[in-house]
Amino acid sequence: MNFNNLDDIEAYITRQINNGLKNEVARVVKDTMADEIQTTVYGVYSPIMYERRYGNGGLSDERNMRDELVSDGVLAVSNETPLNDRYGSSYSRKSLSEIVISGEGYMYHSQYGNNGYEQPRDFIDATIRSLQSTGAHVEALKNALRKAGIDAR
Numbered sequence: 001m002n003f004n005n006l007d008d009i010e011a012y013i014t015r016q017i018n019n020g021l022k023n024e025v026a027r028v029v030k031d032t033m034a035d036e037i038q039t040t041v042y043g044v045y046s047p048i049m050y051e052r053r054y055g056n057g058g059l060s061d062e063r064n065m066r067d068e069l070v071s072d073g074v075l076a077v078s079n080e081t082p083l084n085d086r087y088g089s090s091y092s093r094k095s096l097s098e099i100v101i102s103g104e105g106y107m108y109h110s111q112y113g114n115n116g117y118e119q120p121r122d123f124i125d126a127t128i129r130s131l132q133s134t135g136a137h138v139e140a141l142k143n144a145l146r147k148a149g150i151d152a153r
Contacts, residue, residue: 013150014072016145016150019144019148020141020143022075024140025137026077028136030065031062032127033123034055034065036126037060040123058081064081065080066079079096080097084096097124100121100123103121104118
């Protein structure tokens with residue numbers, strides 16, 4: 001690689017950071033989110049009134065997770081899982097993620113006892129805490145930069 005000036009170097013590094021965020025880092029964040037959904041959401045209780053979709057269209061299905069590079073060096077990952085129309089839940093103005101995270105907006109209320117169903121289960125916060133603890137997202141970006149020939153430590 002030959003660079004003519006500092007601006008060229010900066011542009012190259014920025015491009016590689018953005019590529020690493022969109023690819024390697026997004027993958028790690030989505031994998032971590034899926035793991036945290038298993039623990040924080042699915043692991044709390046077993047449903048009585050419905051069947052979970054899990055990785056087949058449910059919250060832990062990474063096809064429902066969206067990643068977006070919102071600006072240079074800034075990646076946003078969200079969970080856009082649609083409500084399950086099989087259970088008549090399309091009336092809600094909240095997304096499935098909002099309902100699960102807040103514990104509000106469920107179709108069936110506590111007629112079956114307080115079994116964790118209507119309790120907040122913030123898998124986004126759990127994902128953030130896990131990534132802060134492990135640093136897996138940082139390592140993913142460093143690895144992406146190293147592959148591009150940048151000495152990232």
